[in-house]
Amino acid sequence: MGCSLLPFLLPLLIQISVVAAFTNAGDYAALLALKDVWENEPPNWVGSDPCSDSWEGITCTDSRVTSISLASVNLEGELTADIASLSELQILDLSNNKGLYGPLPQKIGNLKQLTNLQLISCSFSGPIPDTIGSLPMLVTLSLNSNSFTGRIPPSIGNLSTLFWLDLADNQLEGPLPVSDGTNPGLDKLLHTKHFHLGQNKFSGPIPDQLFSSNMVLIHLLLDGNQLTGNVPESLGHVQSLEVVRLDRNSLNGTVPSNLNNLASVRELYLSNNEFTGPLPNLTSLDALLTLDLSNNSFDVSTFPSWIPQSQALVTVRMEGLKLEGPVPVMLFALPNLQTVTLKRNKLNGTLDVGNSFSNQLELIDLEDNSITDYNGPTGGNFDVILVNNPICGETGISESYCKFPTSDAPYSTPPVNCIPIPCSDIRLPAPHANVHSPSQGFYSSKGSSKSPGIGIIIGAAVGGSLLLLLVIPFAKWNSTKSSVGVPQLKGARNFSFEELKKYTKNFSDSNDIGSGGYGKVYRGILQTGELIAIKRAQQGSLQGGLEFKTEIELLSRVHHRNVVSLLGFCFDRGEQMLIYEFVPNGSLKDTLSGKTGIVLDWGRRLKIALGAARGLAYLHELANPPIIHRDIKSTNILLDERLNAKVADFGLSKLLGDVEKGHVTTQVKGTMGYLDPEYYMTQQLTEKSDVYSFGVLLLELLTARNPIERGKYIVREVKMAMDKTKNLYNLTEILDPAIVSGSTLKGLDKFVDLAMTCVEESGAARPPMSEVVKEIENIMQLAGMNPNAESASSSATYEDANKENPDHPYGKESFQYSGTFPPSKIEPH
Numbered sequence: 001m002g003c004s005l006l007p008f009l010l011p012l013l014i015q016i017s018v019v020a021a022f023t024n025a026g027d028y029a030a031l032l033a034l035k036d037v038w039e040n041e042p043p044n045w046v047g048s049d050p051c052s053d054s055w056e057g058i059t060c061t062d063s064r065v066t067s068i069s070l071a072s073v074n075l076e077g078e079l080t081a082d083i084a085s086l087s088e089l090q091i092l093d094l095s096n097n098k099g100l101y102g103p104l105p106q107k108i109g110n111l112k113q114l115t116n117l118q119l120i121s122c123s124f125s126g127p128i129p130d131t132i133g134s135l136p137m138l139v140t141l142s143l144n145s146n147s148f149t150g151r152i153p154p155s156i157g158n159l160s161t162l163f164w165l166d167l168a169d170n171q172l173e174g175p176l177p178v179s180d181g182t183n184p185g186l187d188k189l190l191h192t193k194h195f196h197l198g199q200n201k202f203s204g205p206i207p208d209q210l211f212s213s214n215m216v217l218i219h220l221l222l223d224g225n226q227l228t229g230n231v232p233e234s235l236g237h238v239q240s241l242e243v244v245r246l247d248r249n250s251l252n253g254t255v256p257s258n259l260n261n262l263a264s265v266r267e268l269y270l271s272n273n274e275f276t277g278p279l280p281n282l283t284s285l286d287a288l289l290t291l292d293l294s295n296n297s298f299d300v301s302t303f304p305s306w307i308p309q310s311q312a313l314v315t316v317r318m319e320g321l322k323l324e325g326p327v328p329v330m331l332f333a334l335p336n337l338q339t340v341t342l343k344r345n346k347l348n349g350t351l352d353v354g355n356s357f358s359n360q361l362e363l364i365d366l367e368d369n370s371i372t373d374y375n376g377p378t379g380g381n382f383d384v385i386l387v388n389n390p391i392c393g394e395t396g397i398s399e400s401y402c403k404f405p406t407s408d409a410p411y412s413t414p415p416v417n418c419i420p421i422p423c424s425d426i427r428l429p430a431p432h433a434n435v436h437s438p439s440q441g442f443y444s445s446k447g448s449s450k451s452p453g454i455g456i457i458i459g460a461a462v463g464g465s466l467l468l469l470l471v472i473p474f475a476k477w478n479s480t481k482s483s484v485g486v487p488q489l490k491g492a493r494n495f496s497f498e499e500l501k502k503y504t505k506n507f508s509d510s511n512d513i514g515s516g517g518y519g520k521v522y523r524g525i526l527q528t529g530e531l532i533a534i535k536r537a538q539q540g541s542l543q544g545g546l547e548f549k550t551e552i553e554l555l556s557r558v559h560h561r562n563v564v565s566l567l568g569f570c571f572d573r574g575e576q577m578l579i580y581e582f583v584p585n586g587s588l589k590d591t592l593s594g595k596t597g598i599v600l601d602w603g604r605r606l607k608i609a610l611g612a613a614r615g616l617a618y619l620h621e622l623a624n625p626p627i628i629h630r631d632i633k634s635t636n637i638l639l640d641e642r643l644n645a646k647v648a649d650f651g652l653s654k655l656l657g658d659v660e661k662g663h664v665t666t667q668v669k670g671t672m673g674y675l676d677p678e679y680y681m682t683q684q685l686t687e688k689s690d691v692y693s694f695g696v697l698l699l700e701l702l703t704a705r706n707p708i709e710r711g712k713y714i715v716r717e718v719k720m721a722m723d724k725t726k727n728l729y730n731l732t733e734i735l736d737p738a739i740v741s742g743s744t745l746k747g748l749d750k751f752v753d754l755a756m757t758c759v760e761e762s763g764a765a766r767p768p769m770s771e772v773v774k775e776i777e778n779i780m781q782l783a784g785m786n787p788n789a790e791s792a793s794s795s796a797t798y799e800d801a802n803k804e805n806p807d808h809p810y811g812k813e814s815f816q817y818s819g820t821f822p823p824s825k826i827e828p829h
């Protein structure tokens, strides 16, 4: 066509592309406006069709944007009122973007479909808009770890479906609002299980009206405020309570004796207040694990006799209470007891640990008492501290209990502002070879991983709840001590050895959740209650400082909902540890093998396949630089509480592009059964090797068989049995019986076809992961599922997975106790 036509055609073309775009025009305009005010939005936010073009972090249902999930991506800027135009938005998660600041727009109240508002650990400020109280569907409200000021808007009491309220760690002040006939208040939140209101400046009394027996509250966290007055009697009526933190306030008076009715309480913190009167008798709290009564003015003289009968106790803290007389020997026989701190009392006589003391014991701290003798082991498995007791005052006593243990740090009740101690003196080990061995996945349950090796850890799913801990600047990588500079980290934080020791109860066996050639993986619990997974390299598996630095830099750049995220690392005391999010449902392998009791029907398998494919596609195509995983297999696909798949273990990952383009020549690594034969023969590694392993994974999902079982290779078995002219491709014999029964297996043929193209002999014939993703999405649609219906289908999935506990969508929560673990979406009761 002639040049003269161009001026006419151009606008036409543009118009066509706008008309052809699938995304709702208003939603597109709103995203464009946000993109305009934000820095560092995802690089694929280009073009005019966010829904069809799968903009990173954007999920649509039909043409409407229903979810914005951009946690930990370094977003900067303000959250403008443009957000309010996304009238179908259900999920808004912008957590862990310290560069997001300013007030929340009043218009946020227009988002009538919003179920999840998660803005954890950003820099938002100003008052919480009272329009938040007009979000009728809200289930999760997590505004913790920001700089919000002002009062709690009483309108929050209107949120009748709210499950999770987290306002902790802000600058909020004023009273805790309760309803008064005109205005609502927190007492109206009868379906809320979590009140996380600690670390603010709330003042005034805790209203008696706040609590009632109609509540379903399990976590009441009011610690670190300026609350005064008595603990209301009504608290004793909330039978569902599991964790009660009232510590670090100015509460006074007598603790109501009816707290003894709260039979489910596992943690009770009353420390650092001005309580008087008798200590409550809490004999009936059968589940009590942690009791902290320290630093109050209770009217007690001798050691309370009910405590040694409280069989579940793990931690007992009673510092500064003026206790007199002996410490009962029975206390130490409590079977789970780990930590006893009784500092600054007047306990006297002999400290007798007895013969049948708990084998869990870690510390008995009686610093500053009147103990004259000690009967118990010295230099044993636990520390005893009797510094500043008469027994240590006599000349010539040089027993170990008269000195502080070398790791003397933070056993005491933590200070008000729990600022983690940075690794202050990092010594880099002498560089030697990077000894990553072929890996076995981590969540292979403890004891079952006899085979060699392991790569990196796995983590667990904590949504966007990385908390303030992660933003502590990376200040202390002491570059004067080595030529290795400070790692350039995005969102990952430096942990000290002491901290991790504390979070894992001294790396206790009970927290050991996996092991292998690299070392061990431990579960840890942060002070906030958040679970983490810690991969600890054992001696002999340490990398050189440079390799370790490279690894954490790589991992810290990876942020995707289907990839396990790195929260931090520790390079301290000659140790190398990586800290990951904790993924609660373990590995796909465990579930396929029946270990977890979660039943995977066809729909769930498709959803897991899609999540894993998306994670891998992200590593190949969107991560910067791109990453080849090199060890895709079912032990490295972890499942979160909503059965979202997360790709774990980059122990063997190779950066693409740091060697010559196109392929990377390297020593062959991987796991037998999943290994790409072409890579094995040529030693040329490309992302198509991961595609091969992914194909094997798809076959595993279909058959629940190991890739190599009794000498039979799954790829060959399926090829041989397959007959496309027959029902279910003639594979009924080979399929996992769990999916054959009771399901129509819509799209199974296409799924098998896809798996078989992934395991083509020649890498060039295998599809790239982005095509794999599209094909799985197609199959899901054939099966009547919406591949982007993240929230709805996942909550249903999760509830089904916990049928034994149908009225509690977070049935595993008691195991998980998580201070700031925001559920993504649950169905309101």
Ligand SMILES: *[C@@H]1O[C@H](CO)[C@@H](O)[C@H](O)[C@H]1NC(C)=O
Residues within 6 Å of the ligand: 281, 282, 283, 284, 305, 306
């Ligand atoms: C504590 O209460 C229980 C009953 O709840 C009672 O049997 C016990 O004697 C009380 N102990 C003390 C020391 O008051």
Ligand SMILES: *[C@@H]1O[C@H](CO)[C@@H](O)[C@H](O)[C@H]1NC(C)=O
Residues within 6 Å of the ligand: 324, 325, 326, 348, 349, 350
């Ligand atoms: C311990 O202290 C109590 C009360 O102060 C006193 O009656 C008792 O005799 C003391 N016991 C020993 C062994 O010193």
